[in-house]
Amino acid sequence: MANPSAYIQSSVHHVYYFRIRVPLHLQTQLQQTYIRRSLQTKCRRQAVIRCSELLQQTDVLFDCADLKVADISTIQWGYEKVDKASKAAFLLSTKEPSQTIKASSAPLLSAVLSEYFVAQRLEGVGERTIRTKLGVANLLYQIIGDVPVDKYSRAMMQTFKSTALKLPPRLNQLEGISIEDAIAQAKTTISVITFNNYVKDLSTVFTFAARAGYCERNPFDGLKVKLKVKVSSLRSRFNQDDVDTIFSTDIHTQSAKAPKDYQYWLPLLGLYTGARLNELSQLYRSDIIVVNGIDCLHIQAVNAGQRLKSPSSERLIPIHSKLKALGFLDFVSSPKEKSKLRLFPELSYHKHHGYSATPSKWFARHRALTGLSESTEKKDFHSFRHTLADDLKQQGVAESHIAGILGHSTGGITFGRYGKDYTPEALAPVIEMLGWNLPMVVKYISFL
Structure with a gap:
């Protein structure tokens, strides 16, 4: 069916009309060049609804006229049998649409x-x-x-x-x-x-x-x-050259405090956890916990402004030793920052994008500054998730372990219903398999 809007006209009194040209080879048979009927409304939305019905009816009329069907009431129309003769006759009559359009009991x-x-x-x-x-x-x-x-x-x-x-x-x-x-x-x-x-x-x-x-x-x-193409090729992962480029600016290579805490930590956390940008941006200091002697990020939605994509997104991610070496735990517990509930309090909440709106725009600018945006491949902050998944996959890590880190549902009833989430002890060795070489990145000084 064509677009109903293309068959709607407005009169000088702003009443909408339905108008359609009769196919040339049927004009003699139907004795009309155009079919025009009032839609009896000045509301465009209502006009579109009624026009959709009339388009269906004109399809019936033209099909029946073209086929010269005698008993047209037995022909299937849409998903039900209807009295096609009456619908076809309507279009050649002077009756108004509101008198003939079949009502539906279903809601809009x-x-x-x-x-x-x-x-x-x-x-x-x-x-x-x-x-x-x-x-x-x-x-x-x-x-x-x-x-x-x-x-x-x-x-x-x-x-x-x-x-x-x-x-x-x-x-x-x-x-x-x-x-x-x-x-x-x-x-x-x-x-x-x-x-x-x-x-x-x-x-x-x-x-x-x-x-x-x-x-x-x-x-x-x-x-x-x-x-x-393969679904896996639709968004690109970062390679070592990309990682070197991302972490090559003064934010990560100078022994001084970065302009904003999130600018230093979010890319590193993305690289070593594979967490979504908003999951990281909404972290509270209380979300960095110790479980069975292992330092972890607790991705959850229990504090103000926090939300998860799905129930399976709640998870514990062991903190990589590289993050610790760069001073992440010191940043979390530093006396200067400890009074702040959220890990990145400089990020404001957006009702549609959570806390990720500002860092998302910043990372796009950062990517452009380093030249990554000139690539024809689709690479953005979300590529850190693809990078982690592919890196671990190439090392032979089981899909269920990668899903446990990324917060994906395994899908099977055995793991989904009966199996519990992986413990930090099970995931910590997997996280440590991420062996990115970042010699240029200096330790962050968060309490100068």
């Missing part, structure tokens, strides 16, 4: 989303993730419309797919601009990965709706674009 997608996000919050899903999904849902509204959840057809999803793949990156930049203008102005388009993420987000919504009994199936099922 916007109403389902409200229920879905309540359930997501109860499950502990972060506001940033919810905001991302809402942005994708708004994109679906713009392309297809906010219609009853059981009325989204496979044809509509194909329209969504073909349109979305023409859009420029970054959904938040589409506010205040039409889809058509965004496509016309696009210098680059979203990647296949981004589109597949849209499909994944919307698929979870429709799966929720199907389980709630609002619709029979998920129309996004199987809509993803197949990748021609």
